[in-house]
Amino acid sequence: MNEKEKLFNGGVLTEARKGAIEPPRDLWENKKNGLVIIECPQRIPCNPCHTSCPTGAVKAFKDINDQPEIDYEKCTGCARCVAVCPGLACFVVDLTWGGDGVALMKLPYEMLPLPQEGETVDCLNRIGNTVSKGKIVKVLEPMHDRTMVVHVEVPRDLVMDIRTIRVVKQA
Amino acid sequence: MSATLEAASLGCHVTLVDSDLALGGQLIKQTHKFFGSKDERAGTRGFKISEILLEELNSYKGTVEVHTNCTATGFYKEDGVVSCVIGEDEYFRIKPEKIVMATGAQERLLPFPNNHLPGVYGAGAVQTLMNVYGVVPGKKVLMVGAGNIGLIVSYQLMQAGVEIAGIVEAMDKVGGYWVHAAKTRRLGVPIYLRHTIREALGDKIVEGAVIQEIDDRFQPTGKEIKIDADVICMAVGLTPTCELLWQAGCEMVFVPQLCGHVAQRDLFMRTSHKDIWVAGDASGIEEASAAMVEGRIAGVGVAKALGHGEASEHSGRLEEFKRRLADLRGGEVGQKICQGISCCTVNEWGV
Numbered sequence: 001m002n003e004k005e006k007l008f009n010g011g012v013l014t015e016a017r018k019g020a021i022e023p024p025r026d027l028w029e030n031k032k033n034g035l036v037i038i039e040c041p042q043r044i045p046c047n048p049c050h051t052s053c054p055t056g057a058v059k060a061f062k063d064i065n066d067q068p069e070i071d072y073e074k075c076t077g078c079a080r081c082v083a084v085c086p087g088l089a090c091f092v093v094d095l096t097w098g099g100d101g102v103a104l105m106k107l108p109y110e111m112l113p114l115p116q117e118g119e120t121v122d123c124l125n126r127i128g129n130t131v132s133k134g135k136i137v138k139v140l141e142p143m144h145d146r147t148m149v150v151h152v153e154v155p156r157d158l159v160m161d162i163r164t165i166r167v168v169k170q171a
Numbered sequence: 172m173s174a175t176l177e178a179a180s181l182g183c184h185v186t187l188v189d190s191d192l193a194l195g196g197q198l199i200k201q202t203h204k205f206f207g208s209k210d211e212r213a214g215t216r217g218f219k220i221s222e223i224l225l226e227e228l229n230s231y232k233g234t235v236e237v238h239t240n241c242t243a244t245g246f247y248k249e250d251g252v253v254s255c256v257i258g259e260d261e262y263f264r265i266k267p268e269k270i271v272m273a274t275g276a277q278e279r280l281l282p283f284p285n286n287h288l289p290g291v292y293g294a295g296a297v298q299t300l301m302n303v304y305g306v307v308p309g310k311k312v313l314m315v316g317a318g319n320i321g322l323i324v325s326y327q328l329m330q331a332g333v334e335i336a337g338i339v340e341a342m343d344k345v346g347g348y349w350v351h352a353a354k355t356r357r358l359g360v361p362i363y364l365r366h367t368i369r370e371a372l373g374d375k376i377v378e379g380a381v382i383q384e385i386d387d388r389f390q391p392t393g394k395e396i397k398i399d400a401d402v403i404c405m406a407v408g409l410t411p412t413c414e415l416l417w418q419a420g421c422e423m424v425f426v427p428q429l430c431g432h433v434a435q436r437d438l439f440m441r442t443s444h445k446d447i448w449v450a451g452d453a454s455g456i457e458e459a460s461a462a463m464v465e466g467r468i469a470g471v472g473v474a475k476a477l478g479h480g481e482a483s484e485h486s487g488r489l490e491e492f493k494r495r496l497a498d499l500r501g502g503e504v505g506q507k508i509c510q511g512i513s514c515c516t517v518n519e520w521g522v
């Protein structure tokens with residue numbers, strides 16, 4: 001088992017795989033409200049990303065165990081799948097948002113305390129290291145089921161690293 | 172609950188006994204959202220699912236009798252009597268025409284030096300304390316086992332503000348769903364693959380643990396690592412609870428893929444005892460989604476045997492439930508389950 005395999009086997013995505021790919025760049029750069037990134041590389045019996053998708057962007061599953069496939073043309077970045085996915089494996093990234101060098105991420109969040117709008121938080125990568133600060137733009141609870149979708153402004157070059165946030169305790 | 176609902180919907184009278192204070196089994200502790208499809212209420216949190224089932228049960232007030240805090244303590248195969256105890260001293264006997272045994276599972280534990288110290292828990296206990304009673308079990312937890320239970324309980328501990336010192340896993344990959352591992356990893360929790368716990372540290376209570384790398388024959392090889400923790404939580408697997416099935420003399424087989432001894436069953440989940448059905452984790456460790464469908468199948472089986480409902484209704488429902496089970500079992504983990512089930516399923520019991 002090499003280092004990369006070891007990381008992956010412990011739940012860390014190290015490269016694109018079936019069920020965990022990057023959206024096509026040219027479409028992504030100009031897509032207002034962003035496109036979804038799903039990181040779900042294992043065959044498991046689960047399909048709410050598809051059944052909750054209002055536009056059919058997450059394609060129908062032939063077998064409920066299939067990894068999700070996305071029709072990016074249809075994705076509106078609505079982040080419903082972000083709110084619904086039991087595996088917290090859906091993320092939306094809007095590259096058209098804001099000024100130079102920033103992007104907006106819509107991330108699932110189920111921890112306490114909740115971040116507040118305008119607050120500065122830590123942005124964590126797939127192994128929990130703080131890679132930057134981010135600014136909270138919005139905190140929504142789309143399904144009214146305690147899974148929050150946090151909109152956070154992050155450095156644009158880190159959108160493929162950042163996967164969650166941590167509220168920094170004020171002293 | 173599912174077996175009761177199905178049998179009641181076909182016209183059976185059902186007495187449901189559960190040793191817990193509330194119905195729902197493991198579901199009442201599951202604060203995370205479930206996988207699966209819409210049919211199995213994917214995306215709904217476990218405890219919500221048990222609330223939904225409970226509400227459904229309430230619509231059968233006339234035909235379903237429920238006893239909680241009530242343990243079925245024995246099955247007497249001479250006359251088919253089941254003895255039950257409510258609380259600690261109220262005792263009654265009941266002689267049902269048919270029985271579904273859906274007694275769930277028991278946790279396995281690991282032997283290691285000092286595992287008697289206060290602070291060494293099973294994951295089920297931690298989850299019950301935390302999610303049923305609102306009691307935080309400690310400040311810093313070492314989780315042993317990266318199956319779904321270890322991963323999910325770790326995540327839930329973090330939600331309760333408890334630090335996870337690490338998750339130790341003997342295999343070279345996590346046994347639970349990859350996405351569950353990913354969501355704990357991104358919160359900074361280390362997962363030690365190919366590691367095991369060597370001993371608990373501490374004098375009167377747990378103060379830490381020593382973990383160590385192991386080779387593919389599970390022999391310790393690597394260096395020992397000392398971990399600070401006040402709780403060691405074991406999530407190293409479950410085994411079906413099947414004492415009553417043994418008592419009844421049901422034909423049992425040991426099936427590793429189903430995590431222990433299980434009763435032979437036919438397609439309706441009927442055991443070799445003509446009046447006893449089995450369902451859920453008691454028939455093989457799997458998932459709530461599958462357990463609920465199996466319960467439904469057993470419920471139909473019982474109704475059929477009692478002559479409630481039409482034959483076409485029975486076969487129609489069975490087909491539908493079989494399709495749902497096949498969907499649930501189509502993945503990586505499901506393959507193993509299917510192998511296991513094929514080792515203990517008979518097409519029909521010879522009469």
Ligand SMILES: Cc1cc2nc3c(=O)[nH]c(=O)nc-3n(C[C@H](O)[C@H](O)[C@H](O)COP(=O)(O)OP(=O)(O)OC[C@H]3O[C@@H](n4cnc5c(N)ncnc54)[C@H](O)[C@@H]3O)c2cc1C
Binds near residue numbers: 196298453
């Ligand atoms: C941490 C954790 C996370 C899980 N996550 C998921 C998930 O995301 N998705 C999923 O599908 N599944 C999940 N599961 C698995 C799921 O909870 C179980 O598979 C499911 O609860 C099994 O249902 P059951 O009815 O067979 O057993 P149980 O839920 O264990 O119920 C058995 C019941 O029988 C009672 N009982 C036992 N013996 C007796 C007796 N002699 N007399 C009276 N009553 C008795 C017990 O008190 C209990 O209430 C998870 C399990 C755990 C522990």
